[in-house]
Amino acid sequence: MFDTDTAHRPTNECLKITEVLARVGDKWSILVIGRLGDRSMRFNELRRSVEGVSQRMLTLTLRGLERDGLITRTVTSSIPPRVDYELTGLGRSLLVPVEQLARWAQEHRPTVEIARREFDSKMTADTV
Amino acid sequence: MFDTDTAHRPTNECLKITEVLARVGDKWSILVIGRLGDRSMRFNELRRSVEGVSQRMLTLTLRGLERDGLITRTVTSSIPPRVDYELTGLGRSLLVPVEQLARWAQEHRPTVEIARREFDSKMTADTV
DNA sequence: CCGCATCCAATTCGATACTG
DNA sequence: CAGTATCGAATTGGATGCGG
Numbered sequence: 080m081f082d083t084d085t086a087h088r089p090t091n092e093c094l095k096i097t098e099v100l101a102r103v104g105d106k107w108s109i110l111v112i113g114r115l116g117d118r119s120m121r122f123n124e125l126r127r128s129v130e131g132v133s134q135r136m137l138t139l140t141l142r143g144l145e146r147d148g149l150i151t152r153t154v155t156s157s158i159p160p161r162v163d164y165e166l167t168g169l170g171r172s173l174l175v176p177v178e179q180l181a182r183w184a185q186e187h188r189p190t191v192e193i194a195r196r197e198f199d200s201k202m203t204a205d206t207v
Numbered sequence: 208m209f210d211t212d213t214a215h216r217p218t219n220e221c222l223k224i225t226e227v228l229a230r231v232g233d234k235w236s237i238l239v240i241g242r243l244g245d246r247s248m249r250f251n252e253l254r255r256s257v258e259g260v261s262q263r264m265l266t267l268t269l270r271g272l273e274r275d276g277l278i279t280r281t282v283t284s285s286i287p288p289r290v291d292y293e294l295t296g297l298g299r300s301l302l303v304p305v306e307q308l309a310r311w312a313q314e315h316r317p318t319v320e321i322a323r324r325e326f327d328s329k330m331t332a333d334t335v
Numbered sequence: 336c337c338g339c340a341t342c343c344a345a346t347t348c349g350a351t352a353c354t355g
Numbered sequence: 356c357a358g359t360a361t362c363g364a365a366t367t368g369g370a371t372g373c374g375g
Contacts, residue, residue, distance in 0.1 A: 097234065099312040099319055104232030106225065122337055133369055138338060148322025159336040160375080169318060176307040183304045184227040190297060191227055194276025250357055261349055266358065287356040288355080339374080347366070354359075 102147055107132050107140040109177055112166065115150060116174050119165035149173060230275055235260050235268040237305055240294065243278060244302050247293035277301060 102108055107129065114120060114128050126137055141164060144150045149170035155161040166174070230236055235257065242248060242256050254265055269292060272278045277298035283289040294302070 097238065099316055100232075100237065100308065101234070103308065104228075104234075106229070106232075109228065110225065134338075135370085136368070139368095146323055146326040147319050148326075154337095157336095162337060169315060169322075172315070173311060176304065176311045179304040179307055180228065180231065183301060187297060187300070188227050191275045194297075195274055198274040198276075262358080263349070264347095267348095282357095288358090290357060337375085339372105341371085341373100343368100343370090345366105345368080347364100349362105349364085351362090352360085355357090 099147075102143060102149075103173070103177065105140070105143075107136055108144060109181075111137075111140055111144065112149065112170060112174060112177060113181070115164060115166045115170070119153075119163045122162050122164070125164065144170070227275075230271060230277075231301070231305065233268070233271075235264055236272060237309075239265075239268055239272065240277065240298060240302060240305060241309070243292060243294045243298070247281075247291045250290050250292070253292065272298070 110129050110132075111125065114125060120128065122137070122141075125141075126132065126134065129137065132140070141150065141152070145152050145164075148167060151165050151167055153163045153165070155163070238257050238260075239253065242253060248256065250265070250269075253269075254260065254262065257265065260268070269278065269280070273280050273292075276295060279293050279295055281291045281293070283291070
């Protein structure tokens, strides 16, 4: 998998894909994308909405998403200034597989948590 | 999104989901899962296959996946010892949305790369 | 209101060396 | 072969204070 060809092609495609997935993988990107799924939002609005994200990380996340062409950043030079973030078409297309993954996580979270507890209890039993 | 309810429920579900997605998000997990999609594999076989992963990181990744119930670890006490890793049913179910995401990445990678170059050139133009 | 810069703590990761 | 242990380097992230 991760390859159109039947053959096992380790480096080329995989590395590139990993690079793209790195954006999705980080802690905040998908949450921000999820929030922007409904409508465009302002900076502090997003900040409050995502909850737990620091100003710094939100800034970095938004820059990254903008760089990848997933969101647009629109500055309105008023006083106070206003900056709106909105998903691009590309960003909205990403929303589809991300929602699938979110659904998986939501559906299987209980199973995973049970597995974790079981694993952990086995480990502590070994050590003692 | 990321919520079954219509209302905006920021903390509860999202944090838990983030926690689960953190496993998928890290650099090696999805690659390992992808490799195990076809068949079970031994430790060093995986190590060579994933390519770029250090022994340490592969061990940590495999432990994490095992802890979450996504793979099984089977030890055969021979000389030399033999350890096989295999996807569980849960792991195979994760393979589905992950493949979708991989397809997205594969399909849109050129677009993303163009966006990145464009963004970067704008930035350097500003600075100078 | 938006966001950058700096400092500093914590975590992550690779390299290396050593065990059953 | 399949790990564990340790160490230093690099990356990451929060807190704070300043600037447009």
